[in-house]
Amino acid sequence: MFEIFGIPSQALFGQLLLGLINGSFYALLSLGLAVIFGMLNIINFTHGAQYMMGAFAAYLLLQYAGINYWAALVVAPILIGLTGIVIERLFLVHLRKLDPLYGLLLTFGLALIIEGLFRNYFGSSGLPYQAPDALRGGRNLGFMFLPNYRGWVIVLSLAVCFATWFGIERTRLGSYLRAATENPVLVRAFGINVPRMVTLTYGFGVGLAALAGVMAAPIYNVSPQMGSDLIIVVFAVVVIGGMGSIMGAIVTGFALGIVEGLTKVFYPEASNTVIFVIMAIVLLVRPAGLFGRTA
Amino acid sequence: MTGRVLVPSAIVRRRDTDASLGIAIALMIAFFVVAPFFVYPIFLMKALCFALFACAFNLLIGYVGLASFGHALFFGWASYFTAYAAKTWGWPPEAAIILGMIGAAVLGAIAGVLAIRRQGIYFAMITLALAQMMYFFALEAKFTGGEDGIQGVPRGRLFGFFDLSHEMTMYAFVMVVVVAGILFIYRVVNSPFGEVLKAIRENEQRCVSLGFRTERYKLVAFVLSATLAGLAGSMKALVFQLASLTDVHWTMSGDVLLMTLLGGLGTMLGPVVGAFAVVGMQNYLAPFGQWVLVIQGAIFVVCVLLFRRGIVGELAHLLRVRL
Secondary structure: OOOOOOOEHHHHHHHHHHHHHHHHHHHHHHHHHHHHHHHOOOOOHHHHHHHHHHHHHHHHHHHHHHOHHHHHHHHHHHHHHHHHHHHHHHOOOOOOOOOOOHHHHHHHHHHHHHHHHHHHHHHHOOOOOOHHHHHHHEEEOOOEEEEHHHHHHHHHHHHHHHHHHHHHHHHHHHHHHHHHHHHHHHHHHHHOOOHHHHHHHHHHHHHHOOOOOOHHOOOEEEOHHHHHHHHHHHHHHHHHHOOOOHHHHHHHHHHHHHHHHHHHHHHHOOOOOOHHHHHHHHHHOOOOOOOOOOO | HHHHHHHHHHHHHHHHHHHHHHHHHHHHHHHHHHEEEEEHHHHHHHHHHHHHHHHHHHHHHHHOOOOOOHHHHHHHHHHHHHHHHOOOOOOOOOHHHHHHHHHHHHHHHHHHHHOOOOOOOHHHHHHHHHHHHHHHHHHHOOOHHHHOOOOOOOOOOOOOEEEOOHHHHHHHHHHHHHHHHHHHHHOOOOHHHHHHHHHHOOOOHHHOOOOOHHHHHHHHHHHHHHHHHHHHHHHHHHHHHHEEEHHHHHHHHHHHHHHHHHHHHOOHHHHHHHHHHHHHHHHHHHHHHHHHHHHHHHHHHHHHHOOOOHHHHHHHHHOOOOO
């Protein structure tokens, strides 16, 4: 046991860990938002609801189909991603030529529908979801105690974030995506099916949200409103980072999670609001966001 | 250079079609006068407060094209200020309401300065985030009463004379204030200032190139909208004798957006119709619990996909008039 700035190291590192966990979710969700915004020019307000659906999918798969956590990590994002594809085909496809504002309104409406339906069937109280046996317990790192599951969440989300960044910035498919973001008409002229790419991109972004939901299920209780408050914080993260860059979304997400964790140690009253305060400061100093390219 | 040069057609057209809007406003006022003899005044007062709230919101989204997702901030905090002044300090209602409006104006100026630094979708996200921040303040601050809110707010005597605890007197007061608020918005929208706002909505770059300091216009519009939303919130605090977290929560920002969208973005009377429709629906569907959320979401989806003009907008389009 030792102390840093008068704070016991256990408490400090414990909150830093919690901050990193939150940061993992901020990063995964703002990454999904950035990917969707890049292709569809829509801010996906349903993102929080889709994160919640991911957590519920894991819960329901375990309860009724006996599918465990590890399989759910793969199955739930695919299932929820498919519902995303249906949403894109049914609704979002009609918004291409409209002001992006309508995309926000429509996805907001969808989020209300989904949250309302889940509250009807599952009530407002949280449902427990156990971490898998292999990840129970924890280990002592000398300076702090690390629960295995939490370490796993951080490692997995870093890996997923990196894979997404690599896929978009360093592969051929990613170069098509980036080209279609810049000039969809020209990319279509080269014989690439851009509308299908848009649909799949939305499905992928939704899948990322659902994956975050599955990862969150053992940490927070599974409840219908778990997404709606989170998504507002993620919006602030997106404003701070700017949606121009994939790496920006990831770095901002983790960094803000850590800042939030530190605030919990040094000034707990402000821990709910610190991200919004940072957003206000960033808007004053650098309106385009830390990684934003356009003003 | 003035706004007249920029959009002469709008000004010419206004003379021809103002009659229909005048008739519609007269009908609306007549309805407000007659309605309390047939419907619960408390329901009507709620709808009236929301009508003013939605009109104030529409001033921003409908006429400047700025979509705020955080208007609950001004509505809810003004209701806290008014409730606190009336209950704890024993202020008369008119003073408490003015305090609420000033508070909303100050908050509007701060939020506006931050939010207008970005356009479009970012503007929506910033206002939402700022409102959420103030929601957490309301949750933790002492004077708001946290989860309990401020209950049992006295309605008091207006100008020391009219006893507002009498239901019909309160109704008359609310009606006069709301109608005055709507007429004020009408005046703003149809002033040279309002023409510049509409020009900004249509093409901001062009306004900048014509020499308008668009950010100043947007900020003034934002503060006006926030102040009027605050007036609506202050009235609501007196009507229900309650200021609570519900009024500052993001769902309230969603509600006012729904009212405006359903009634018709950028129409003068659309938000009024939308407010009555949504408040009525919430009233009748209250026993069905969470289904209200589902239905509201469905209305959003239907409005965006099929019905972007809204009720009044469609009506105006059919009759080829401006409402």
